[in-house]
Amino acid sequence: MNELPSPSGKGGTNSLDLSHVRTIDGVDVQGKRVLVRVDFNVPIENGVVADTTRLTRVLPTIAMLARHGAKVVVLSHLGRPKGVRTPDTSLRPVAAKMQELMTGIAVRFAAASSGDEAKRVIEALKPGEVAVLENLRYHKGEEKNDRDFAKALAALGDIYVNDAFSSSHRAHASLEAIADLLPSYAGLLMMAEITALGEALEQPERPVMAIAGGAKVSTKIEVLTNLVARMDVLVVGGGMANTFLLAKGIKIGTSFVERNFVGTAKDIMARAKQSGCEIVWPLDLVVANELKAGVDWRVCAVNEVPSDAMVLDFGPKSVTELKRRLGSVKTVLWNGPLGAIETPPFGEATFALAHEVARLTREGKLVSVAGGGDTVRALNEAHVADDFSYVSTAGGAFLEWLGGAHLPGVVALARSGAHASNVFRLSPTLVISAKAGIQ
Ligand code: 3PG
Ligand code: MG
Numbered sequence: 001m002n003e004l005p006s007p008s009g010k011g012g013t014n015s016l017d018l019s020h021v022r023t024i025d026g027v028d029v030q031g032k033r034v035l036v037r038v039d040f041n042v043p044i045e046n047g048v049v050a051d052t053t054r055l056t057r058v059l060p061t062i063a064m065l066a067r068h069g070a071k072v073v074v075l076s077h078l079g080r081p082k083g084v085r086t087p088d089t090s091l092r093p094v095a096a097k098m099q100e101l102m103t104g105i106a107v108r109f110a111a112a113s114s115g116d117e118a119k120r121v122i123e124a125l126k127p128g129e130v131a132v133l134e135n136l137r138y139h140k141g142e143e144k145n146d147r148d149f150a151k152a153l154a155a156l157g158d159i160y161v162n163d164a165f166s167s168s169h170r171a172h173a174s175l176e177a178i179a180d181l182l183p184s185y186a187g188l189l190m191m192a193e194i195t196a197l198g199e200a201l202e203q204p205e206r207p208v209m210a211i212a213g214g215a216k217v218s219t220k221i222e223v224l225t226n227l228v229a230r231m232d233v234l235v236v237g238g239g240m241a242n243t244f245l246l247a248k249g250i251k252i253g254t255s256f257v258e259r260n261f262v263g264t265a266k267d268i269m270a271r272a273k274q275s276g277c278e279i280v281w282p283l284d285l286v287v288a289n290e291l292k293a294g295v296d297w298r299v300c301a302v303n304e305v306p307s308d309a310m311v312l313d314f315g316p317k318s319v320t321e322l323k324r325r326l327g328s329v330k331t332v333l334w335n336g337p338l339g340a341i342e343t344p345p346f347g348e349a350t351f352a353l354a355h356e357v358a359r360l361t362r363e364g365k366l367v368s369v370a371g372g373g374d375t376v377r378a379l380n381e382a383h384v385a386d387d388f389s390y391v392s393t394a395g396g397a398f399l400e401w402l403g404g405a406h407l408p409g410v411v412a413l414a415r416s417g418a419h420a421s422n423v424f425r426l427s428p429t430l431v432i433s434a435k436a437g438i439q
Contacts, residue, residue, distance in 0.1 A: 018194060020417035021410070024061070024161050024185040030069035031127050035157035036062060036187060037174050037409075039164040039393065040076035040094045040132075049097040053376075054166070057393050059101060061163045061187035062130060066105050069127040073157055074098075075113065075136055075174050077167070083140035095132035105130055113139065114152040122156055142173050150177035163187025165194065166394035168409025169401075179412035186413050189393070194410060196390035197401050200369040204331035206232055211353070213238030213336025214374070217261040221268075222403030223335070228272035233329060234279045235322060237338030237350075241282070242311055244269070250303055253287065255310040280325060284315030286339065286346060293343050313339025314349035323356045326366065332357055334370040335402060337378050351382045358387035371398035 038058045043050040065072045079089040095109035106129045110121035113133040121131050133156075136142040141149025150173040154160070160182040162168065168175055168190075178184075186194075200208070210231040214220055217240040227234055236244050242255040247265035272279050281302065287309040288297040299315040300306070314322075326332065334357070341347035360366035370379060371392030379385040392398045397407060 017414060017418075018198070018410075020414040021191075021194075022185045022413070022417045023191055024065070024187055027159070027185060028068075029065055029159065032070055032158040033073055033122060033125075033156065034065050034070040034159045034161055035073045035075055035153065035178075035182070036065065036161045037075045037164045037167070037178075038062075038187075039166040040074075040091060041078050041167065042094065044078070044088065044093055047093050049094055052097060052101065054393050055094070055097060055101060057189050058163050058187065061161065061189060062098075063102065063105065064188065065161070066102075066128045066130060070159075071122065071125040071127060072130040073122055073125075074130060074132045075153065076132075076164070077137040077142065077172075077174075078135050079137070081135060081137050082143075083138065085135075085138050089135050089137070091132055091135050098130070098132060102130065107132060110134060114149070114156070118156055136172075136174050143170070145171050145173050145177050147173075147177050149173045150181055154178055154181035157182060160184045161187045162409055162413055163189045164409065165190045165407075166392070166397045168407040169397040169405065171408035175409035176412045179409075179416045184413055184416035190410075190413075192390070193392055193394065196369050197371070197392060197398070200331055200333045200367065200390075201230060201402065204333070205367060206331070207329045208331040208333065209233040209235065209325065209329040211235045211237065211332065211334040211336070211338070213240070213338050213350075214372075215239035215256065217243045217258055217264055217268075220336075220399070220403075221264055222405070223399055224268050225271065226402060226404040227333075228268060228277040228279075229275050231277050231333070233325065234272065234277055235338075236279060236281075237314065238336050241338075244279075245281070245302070245311075248281070251305055251307070252311055253305045253307050253309045254289075255305070280322065282314045282318035283321055284317040285311045286313035286315050286349070287311055288346075291340055291343055291346075297345065312343075312346040319349050319352045322353055326353075326356055326360060329366070331367045332369070333402075334368070335372045335375055335398065337374055341374070341378050341381075347378065347381070350378050354379055354382040354384050358382075358384035361389055362387050371395075 039054055042054050062072055078091055081089040099107040108121050108131040110118045110133045112118050113136050118133055139149055208231050210227045239256045242252045242257045243261050244265045245252050247262045284299055284301050288295045337350040339346040339349050341350050357368045361368045368388045369390045370388050373395045385391050
């Protein structure tokens with residue numbers, strides 16, 4: 001038996017007092033060196049940034065600070081170089097891309113994130129200019145949350161801004177330790193993320209439906225446990241649905257399954273029942289003998305999976321039923337695809353559902369919040385990401401948030417605000433629209 005985490009109850013999870021988080025909105029930054037921690041952990045292909053989403057999403061914060069006369073010093077990690085300089089993890093191409101994206105604002109690059117090289121570049125900055133420092137993870141102290149490394153970083157600035165929600169599940173020096181050393185604020189993207197995710201998870205307009213997919217129950221126990229305690233309706237998709245179907249006594253042929261987690265799936269179903277969360281099961285499934293593009297596939301009823309076939313997607317009746325259900329909910333929180341989306345045609349159910357969520361959102365009938373790498377890729381592939389109410393930049397951090405964890409980077413901001421004399425309260429005008437940070 002796998003121990004289930006205990007959710008802190010309705011209203012309890014993520015019950016961190018975010019009212020202590022200070023926003024950077026309205027702070028006098030003229031002539032000040034503002035350290036902005038961002039998440040530029042982006043894919044680099046042939047020395048070029050292959051996806052600029054995380055860059056464009058922090059532009060509003062950086063541009064706003066520059067416009068108000070700050071000397072903006074951008075901090076990030078890239079990849080997992082583990083304290084060693086490796087050519088493929090340099091932030092130099094990211095700085096070049098930032099310069100392309102920021103018209104009229106000079107973007108410099110420092111080949112180190114602390115010491116003389118960093119100081120030299122920052123000292124040469126004029127108000128309104130930006131410097132991107134080299135990968136923080138070239139220093140072992142970063143991942144160790146080392147206070148001395150945090151001090152070395154803090155010495156480079158007058159003010160600290162965390163705009164890296166998607167990295168804030170890491171208790172690292174540039175995310176946690178540093179927040180105790182400088183006046184600390186949340187950036188616009190951070191505010192957008194914690195507002196959109198907080199509202200969808202904690203104070204959604206009800207009924208609220210969560211769609212949770214992904215391969216493994218084992219990696220999502222906290223998420224599923226927290227969701228059944230909070231949602232009105234839960235759709236379980238992806239490979240992990242197989243483990244639940246097996247737990248319900250349904251034969252799943254040769255499908256991927258985690259037999260050791262059948263007990264966990266039963267516990268999650270029992271908890272769902274207790275807290276009045278209805279889990280919606282597929283009516284039909286798309287099956288094939290193997291997971292391969294171009295393979296023969298067919299649709300079968302949920303209780304008629306052939307013994308030599310594997311489940312690879314929800315079937316058309318299931319999609320129709322999910323669309324019908326969408327018509328009666330007000331909020332959707334989505335993490336994880338329903339099928340094996342990377343292999344056509346097993347993304348069809350996910351894409352169809354994505355289109356319906358997008359349509360209802362466009363018509364003002366639904367608030368839709370999505371996050372996680374695979375999910376965002378699916379929405380982009382279906383060309384509907386822009387129609388969702390909010391799409392998170394976070395992968396791991398999104399999952400931890402859904403699981404009810406307090407993210408160390410966010411906790412550090414709240415702690416720093418709680419002890420500050422001149423507390424900037426959460427500004428409702430800034431956070432009212434979760435899209436505020438996206439332009
Ligand atoms: C991410 O890309 O999800 C974050 O930046 C965290 O990166 P990490 O998993 O390497 O810590
Ligand atoms: Mg990651």
